[in-house]
Amino acid sequence: MDENTVSNRIRKLIGESSERDFAQRIGITQSSLSAVLSGSRPSIDKVVTIADATGINLNWLATGRGPIYEGDLPDAKYFLIPLHQALLFDKSKSDSRVTVTEHIPFLRSYIKCCLNRDTIKNLMMIYARGDSMEPTIGSGDLLMVDTNMTDIASGVFVNSIDGVVSISRLNPEGGAVRVLYDNSQIYGSRLVKLENIDSLNILGAVVWAGKVKIR
Secondary structure (H helix, E strand, O other): OOOOOHHHHHHHHHOOOOHHHHHHHHOOOHHHHHHHHOOOOOOHHHHHHHHHHHOOOHHHHHHOOOOOOOOOOOOOOEEEEEEEEOOOOEOOEOOOOOEEEEEEEEEHHHHHHHHOOOOOOOEEEEEOOOOOOOOOOOOOOEEEEEOOOOOOOOEEEEEEEOOEEEEEEEEEEOOEEEEEOOOHHHHOEEEEOHHHHHHEEEEEEEEEEEOOOOO
16 A cells, blocks of 8 residues: 555554544544545644554654654564553443553563564553453553454453443354453343444454452
8 A cells, every 4th residue: 555645544544444433443523534535634633633542653644754653663672552541331421532641661572472463553552440340350450452353252342332431241142242241240241132233333352451459
């Protein structure tokens, strides 16, 4: 892909995701995203919004120069994985905005040997909030999420159902998906049927977790 234009660089970021899912993840309307992809010149504010929401190097997105990820440097000892501020499953709130606040350093050797990865592409860090996944994941635990893993499969995912963001286990059951919470006595589970599958949006799979304290 020719990366000489902002629109093509954004297409590279979208990858195999849909325009709708990408627009939702970065916090702009799908129509605004489609306009940029069609060749409309985005405002500086919009370019900054996309860079902040994806953890991408702003200079690369705006000009095509420099590394795509600021922490993805060949001679660096550490990867700098973008930390996003996300509000996760709190029954009293439904705010699912995601913005980059800072970066968390991980040894490149650790990412390579333990996660079998040579790049931090599609990785983001978030803090868990709430007790829906206790005792496996507690409020304040640090989670690494692969935003490229959005296919429905068995595992722990960050997802939203009808706009409410949560961490949960997904378990495909025929043409439906069972959404399970480890704190089952309080939160139970729910079945998302095939005809309602569009209500389930997967942000990514949890591939690593760091606990704030041993429970």
